[in-house]
Amino acid sequence: MIYYDKVTKFYNGGRAAVEDITLQIEPGEFVSIVGHSGAGKTTLLKMLFAEVFPTEGAVYFGSREIAGLSDKELLELRRSIGTIFQDFRLLPTKNVYENVAFAMEVSGRTDEDIQADVPHVLDLVGLSEKMWNFPKELSGGEQQRVAIARALVNQPDVLIADEPTGNLDPINTHDVVEILKKINDLGTTVLLTTHNKSVVDNVGRRVVTLELGRVVRDDKQGKYIL
Amino acid sequence: MSSWVTTKRVARYGLIGFIRNGFVSFSAVLMMSVTLFVLTNVIISDAAMNETLRQLTEKVDVNVYFATNASEEQVMNIKKALEALPEVAIVTYTSREQALTEFRERHKNDQLTLQALDQLTDNPLGASLAVQAKQTSQYENVAKFLEAQQASQDGSAISKVNYHQNKTAIDRLSEIIDTSRKNGIAKEIVMALSSLLITFNTIRLAIYTSRDEIGVMNLVGAGRWYVRGPFVIAGVLYGVISAIVVLVLLYPVLLFYPVLVGLDASSEVLFGSFDSFAYYVDNFALLFVVLTAVGMGLGALSSYLAVRRYLRS
Numbered sequence: 001m002i003y004y005d006k007v008t009k010f011y012n013g014g015r016a017a018v019e020d021i022t023l024q025i026e027p028g029e030f031v032s033i034v035g036h037s038g039a040g041k042t043t044l045l046k047m048l049f050a051e052v053f054p055t056e057g058a059v060y061f062g063s064r065e066i067a068g069l070s071d072k073e074l075l076e077l078r079r080s081i082g083t084i085f086q087d088f089r090l091l092p093t094k095n096v097y098e099n100v101a102f103a104m105e106v107s108g109r110t111d112e113d114i115q116a117d118v119p120h121v122l123d124l125v126g127l128s129e130k131m132w133n134f135p136k137e138l139s140g141g142e143q144q145r146v147a148i149a150r151a152l153v154n155q156p157d158v159l160i161a162d163e164p165t166g167n168l169d170p171i172n173t174h175d176v177v178e179i180l181k182k183i184n185d186l187g188t189t190v191l192l193t194t195h196n197k198s199v200v201d202n203v204g205r206r207v208v209t210l211e212l213g214r215v216v217r218d219d220k221q222g223k224y225i226l
Numbered sequence: 227m228s229s230w231v232t233t234k235r236v237a238r239y240g241l242i243g244f245i246r247n248g249f250v251s252f253s254a255v256l257m258m259s260v261t262l263f264v265l266t267n268v269i270i271s272d273a274a275m276n277e278t279l280r281q282l283t284e285k286v287d288v289n290v291y292f293a294t295n296a297s298e299e300q301v302m303n304i305k306k307a308l309e310a311l312p313e314v315a316i317v318t319y320t321s322r323e324q325a326l327t328e329f330r331e332r333h334k335n336d337q338l339t340l341q342a343l344d345q346l347t348d349n350p351l352g353a354s355l356a357v358q359a360k361q362t363s364q365y366e367n368v369a370k371f372l373e374a375q376q377a378s379q380d381g382s383a384i385s386k387v388n389y390h391q392n393k394t395a396i397d398r399l400s401e402i403i404d405t406s407r408k409n410g411i412a413k414e415i416v417m418a419l420s421s422l423l424i425t426f427n428t429i430r431l432a433i434y435t436s437r438d439e440i441g442v443m444n445l446v447g448a449g450r451w452y453v454r455g456p457f458v459i460a461g462v463l464y465g466v467i468s469a470i471v472v473l474v475l476l477y478p479v480l481l482f483y484p485v486l487v488g489l490d491a492s493s494e495v496l497f498g499s500f501d502s503f504a505y506y507v508d509n510f511a512l513l514f515v516v517l518t519a520v521g522m523g524l525g526a527l528s529s530y531l532a533v534r535r536y537l538r539s
Contacts, residue, residue, distance in 0.1 A: 049445065078447030089442045093246045105235050106448040150446065 001026060002048065002158070002189070007057035009043050017043040019213040020057075025191070027157070030184040032200045033193045034224055035210035041193040044210070045160050048191070049081050050074050079107045082151025082159040082188075086166035088143040090135040090150075096122065097131045100150045107154050121149045125179065141172030148179055158189045165196055177202055200224035236452065240459020250432040251464065257428040258468035258525065259475075261421040262517050266472060268414040269516070270480075273509075274500040275407035282399055288368050288389045290355040294322070294348070296383030301353050304375060304384070308357055311371060313364035318356040325351040352385060365389060422524065429464070429528035433457055433536070440536040454533045461529030465521025472517055473510075480506050 002025040009017045018040035025031055033041045046052045047059045050066050059066045061077060069077060083089075090099050097118055104114045122128050125145040135143055144164060151159055161180060165173040177199050184190045184205075194200060200207055200223065207222025208215060217225065244251050292301055301319065308317045320328070326349050333339045343350075359365050369389040376384050433440075436457070443453045480503040506513065 051445070075447045075449055078445065083445055089438070089445065091439050091442055093243055093436075093439070098242075102443075102448075103446045106443075106446060106452050108231075111231075 001060075001062060002191075003060040004044070004047075005058045005060065007044075007047065007054045007059060009040075009047070009052060010055045016055075016213050018210075021213075021215055023208065023215065023218075025189065027189055028184070028187055030181070030190045030203060030205040031192070032203055032205065032207045032222070032224075033191065033210060034195070034200055034207060034226065036226065037195075038212075039210040040213040041210055042162055045162050045191060045193060048158070048160060049078050049083060075106075079103075079154055080157050082154070082156040084144070084147045084151050084159070084161040084164045086163035088135070088140075088147045088167075090143060090146055092135055095132050095134050096127060096138070096146050099135070099146055100153050103150045103153055109154075117153055121153045122146075124152070125149045139172075140167050141169070141175065144168060144172065144176055145179075148176070152183065156188060158191065159183055161190065161192045163193055163195065165194060165199055173199060174202075197224040232451065232455075236455030237459055239456040240463070243456050244460045244463045247432070247436075247460075250435065251460065254425070254428050254432055254464045254525075255467050255471065257421070257425045258464050258521055259471045261418065261425045261524070262468050262472045262521055263475070264414065264418045264421050265520060266476060266513065266517065268411065268418060269513070270502050270505060271410055271414065272407070273505055274502060275403060275410070277500045279400060279403050279407075282403070288357040288359075288365055288372070288387060290357065290372060290384055291386040291388070292352045292354060292383050293385045294350065294352045296352060298353070300383045301355065305355055307375065308355065308368070308371075311368065313359050313361075313367055314357060315360045316356075316358045318358075320354045320356070322349050322351055322353050325349075325354065365393070425524060426528045426531075429461060429525065430532040433529065433532040437536045440533065444537070450537055453537060454530065457529040457533045458526050461525030461527075462522045463525070465523070465525035466518055469514070469517035469521040473514060476506055476513075 002023075004021050004023040007021045008019050011017055017038075021040075021044065023044075033044060035041050043052060047054055047066070048061065050069070053067050064073075066074075066077065091102060094102060100118045100121060101114050104117065109117075119128065119131065122131055125148055127142060127145055127149065130138060130142060135146065138146065144167075148164075159180070164180070165176055168176060173196065180190055180192065181203065192199075192203070204221065207217070207219050207224065209217035209219075209222075209225065290304065298321075305317050305319055308314050329351060330340065330343070357368055359368055369387060372384065372387045372389075376382065440453055483502065
């Protein structure tokens with residue numbers, strides 16, 4: 001369970017990026033977070049993998065408050081959360097196989113596990129053929145699928161997808177959304193932020209709408225309404 | 227996870243990163259080679275100055291000249307007395323006959339002098355003793371001892387002790403060498419420091435280009451050493467390769483250096499006969515250890531500090 005308890009975040013000066021947000025996300029949910037640019041969607045997600053910490057309030061992952069975790073526990077938290085971004089964030093000097101294997105290696109998995117799981121997960125996202133290519137040799141859609149494979153390979157409890165389709169054409173967008181739905185069907189909690197109306201409507205699950213850092217709508221079977 | 231597995235993975239990624247970032251590695255190696263080259267210069271020129279100073283001080287001795295009528299017994303008594311001094315290393319005796327033979331040998335091309343010598347009925351040269359002290363600073367005592375001896379019966383046969391005129395010249399020469407050595411080293415140290423800073427900055431820039439990558443590593447939960455390790459390994463590799471590059475380059479440079487700058491016999495008189503190529507060959511192991519250690523240390527430290535900037539908890 002993820003729980004945001006009256007969370008407010010100020011960056012240096014200015015208005016709050018998110019303000020007094022209370023939000024509960026149950027295991028296995030698929031939550032789409034929508035809102036204009038600057039509405040606080042990304043800040044909300046970043047708090048989950050401890051890239052930013054709330055100025056007021058607290059974020060809980062399970063029973064633990066994230067701000068209270070030790071360095072070691074933070075690493076474990078990050079390893080139990082898969083992340084996908086609009087700009088893919090692959091390691092440019094590593095090939096597809098190594099990019100995915102890296103996430104397993106830092107989690108301390110054995111070489112045997114890595115050799116077995118990496119080809120399997122790449123097969124799942126349809127990239128078996130490109131295993132030895134470098135990110136710059138792939139299309140945007142393919143790079144995003146590598147990022148998804150990397151996020152999935154450790155079988156995380158939660159998958160965070162921050163604008164994953166922002167750089168993709170409609171066909172690739174459709175593929176990525178289908179993969180996310182499949183992952184959710186297998187029991188992984190998925191948090192998705194997006195600008196894309198058709199993506200949200202296609203998913204057809206819970207939709208949280210943010211405006212100027214506040215939650216203005218939270219619908220169980222939502223549509224994209226702004 | 228066992229630390230052996232981590233070490234293995236970190237080392238592998240360090241090596242892979244070094245190879246795949248070929249151009250960055252090339253410029254880092256280039257800059258570090260310049261640093262190590264300057265460092266080698268410091269080491270070799272210091273050794274050269276030391277050697278020259280040593281050769282000069284070795285030339286210092288005290289010569290005791292005896293009157294022509296001094297008996298061999300008198301000379302031998304003084305020799306024994308000198309040898310009994312704790313400061314004295316060697317006393318070399320030159321008899322009157324030897325002195326004459328050496329004089330003739332030195333002037334064999336000077337017919338006039340030889341003819342003049344032949345006119346004399348007696349050998350005009352007296353016997354002499356050459357005294358070498360164990361340390362340069364002890365000559366003063368030896369000279370004082372000899373002065374005191376001149377009052378004694380055996381000592382009355384001494385006609386001249388040449389310590390003082392040699393001393394002034396040698397003191398001045400040592401001073402010149404010592405000053406130029408200090409100046410030289412100061413300049414070298416400034417150069418070494420500036421190339422050190424350039425190397426450090428080159429590595430920082432290399433890592434700056436990888437800052438997004440470091441961010442991604444943090445994001446997927448890589449521990450500090452998982453992120454930092456490969457960069458430190460790459461830094462160590464820059465050092466090792468630079469050390470090898472410099473040692474290989476030094477071979478032809480030192481071999482042809484005397485020819486290139488036109489060193490000849492006259493400069494050898496002034497600067498002593500220091501052979502930097504021979505020094506390089508004799509001290510190859512030492513140079514290898516020093517350059518590799520400095521290179522590795524510099525590379526690893528630069529990488530360590532540069533990555534620290536982009537690591538967050």
